[in-house]
Amino acid sequence: MANKVSNFSDLIQRVTASCLLHPLGSGRRFADDVTDTHSGEDDSDYEEHNKSEKYYDDDEEDEVSPAVIEQAKGDAYKTERQMEMVMLMSEVFETVSSMKKAYVSLQEAHCPWDPDKMRLSDMAVLAEMRKLGVLRERFRRSVGKVGGGGATEATKRTVAGLTLREVVAPYEAAMEKLKTEVKSKEAEIENLREKLKTATVLNGGGSSGRKSRSHPHHQSKKKVNYSSQLQGTNVLGVNLLPPFVTAVSPSPMPEVFESCISSVKEGSKSFTSLLLSLMKSAHWDIAATVRSIEASTTTTAGAPAAVRDSIVGPNHAKYALESYVNRKIFQGFDHETFYMDGSLSSLLNPNQFRTECFTQYRDMKAMDPIELLGILPTCQFGNFCSKKYLSIVHPKMEESLFGDLEQRRQVLAGNHPRTGFYGEFLVLAKAVWLLHLLAFSLDPPPTHFEGSRGAEFHPQYMESVVRFPGGRVAAGHVVGFPVSPGFKLGNGSVVKARVYVVPKSEL
Known part of the structure; x- marks a missing residue:
């Protein structure tokens, strides 16, 4: 009997030690210990031990199972958290890889220049960056869950x-x-x-009834008022819309661009006529001048075009001279600053740049260029005027036309001479500058083209400066030289390029 009591005490000690050393142990380990303990005992002792084992198991289940369950929950939570973090990191790497591919595509769109591909690549990069932002927020939200059951509620709330x-x-x-x-x-x-x-009082609102309805400015004032109503502004350009309606502010339309082209055409014709009259007064050889201009437009290799007879007919020298002026003043039109600097604002902040261009267009449209440059002679528009004047009127030309280089010296010094000739040039320069602002305020910006020498005449893209009977260019005529560029707008409309056409046999 004493031996049985000793064995029973030994059994209790073994079971207790096993539970303390292996809290997550299964019933299999416990059964093994019991089996090992009683391998040499008789059946009666084994039955008695089994009863004790059953009794002990019931007691231990009541005491140990809550801790076991809690730890099991913790292990399951850790496993779930690990799987969640693995999936999150996998998504991060996939998103970064996609963003790298989109950025490479964006770089490739720069050379050769492909605005459509650039726009799509830019949208793809932004989309991947937004995905990264979402993943970052998911990670931040999951920080409060780190630690599983070990983290206190206070710690979770703090995080x-x-x-x-x-x-x-x-x-x-x-x-x-x-x-x-x-x-x-x-x-x-x-x-x-x-x-x-104040302006309304100074203008005398009650005197409008005394004005004649046939006054030359009456119709233009109506147009201004109508346009202002469409744009939400008054005749002084004051925005009358409340602050919360600024999102629907006026935007440039293709029709405005087409009307601005007419101003450029008129300014070009006027300045060219003045320049041609000054050349005739200075006894220039107009025919030689025309041949020189024709030679500069020739793209074929070999003998220069100046050795051949001129293709320009009588009284058509003005078209050759206008071609020269437009080629100089439109050079660099496809760049946001005519390549006066290396600005890339139209690429870095396209929406903001378009808005700024249209704002500058509206503010500058009613300004006198002479007065503007008198206040800000070295502004961006002033630099444009200086650069283009020095490009069009070279030193020998100015000295021959005016007998000195005084205007050139003033321009080189950063000033703008108040002469009739320079004032006429500023009218053209302002028209081209406004057209340039409008072009970069449209989305997408219009593309410009010109008819090259010897190209077939296409009436849907070209307009002949030489008039033909019936208004149609005779068959067998090709482009002799371009006069002014044309533009293709984003809505599909085309502003025709002006060209000087000649019979194909004369080239």
Whole structure:
């Protein structure tokens, strides 16, 4: 009997030690220990031990199972967290890889220049960056869950609170900035309204009834008022829309671009006529000048075109001279600053750049270029005028036409001479500058083209400066030289290029 009691105590000690050393152990380990303990005992002892084992198991199940279940839950949570983080990192790597591919495509779109491919690649890069932002927020939200059951509720709330503040802080800062801008705009609108009232009083609103309905400015004023109503502004350019309607501000339309082309055409003709009359007064050899211009437009190799007879007919020298002027002043038109600097604002911030261009167009349209350059002689428009004048009027030409180089010296010094000739040039320069601003405010910007020498005449893309009976170019005529470029707009409409056509046999 004493031996049985000793064996029973030994059994209790073994079971207790096994539970302490192996809290997650299965019933199999416990059964093995019991089997090993009783391998040499008789059946009666074994049955008695089994009863004790059953009794012990029931007690241990009541005492140990909560801890075992809690730890099992913790292990399952850790496994779930690991799988979640693995999936998250996999998505991060896939997104980064896609963004790299999109960025490479964006770089390839620069050379050769492909605006459509560039636009799509830029959208792809932005989409992948947004995905990364979403993954970052997912990671931040999951930080509060790190630690499983071991993390206290207070710690979770602290981590979640920090993440929430980090997310909300940028929006709060942006909101404060917008509130400040709204207050500034409201003050500006109030100031402009006061100016409008003053201007209305000075113009004498009651005197309009005494004006003749046939006054030459009456119809133009109507047009301005109508256009202003469409744009939400008055005749002084004051925005009468409330601040919250700024999102629907006027935008450039292809029709505005086409009307601006007419101003360029008129300015080009006027300046060319003045230049030609000055050349005749200075006894220039007009025929030799025309041949020189023709030679500069020839793209074929071999003997220069100057050794051949001129293709320009009588009284058509003005077209050759206009071709020379337009070629010089439109050079660099496809760049946002006519290559006066290396600016890339149209690529880095396209939406903002388009808005700024259209704003400059509206502000500058009614300005006198002489008065503007008198105040800001070295502004971007002033630099454009200086560069183009020096390109069109070379030193020998100016000295021959005016007897000195005084205008050139003033331009080189950063000034703008107040002469009739330079003033006529500024009219053309302003028209081209406004056209350039409009082109870069359209989305997509228009593409310009010109009819090259010897090209077949296409009436849907070209317009002949020489008039033909019936208004149609006779068969067998080709382009002798381009006069002014044409443009293809984003809506599919075409502004025809002006060309000088000649019979194909004369080339």
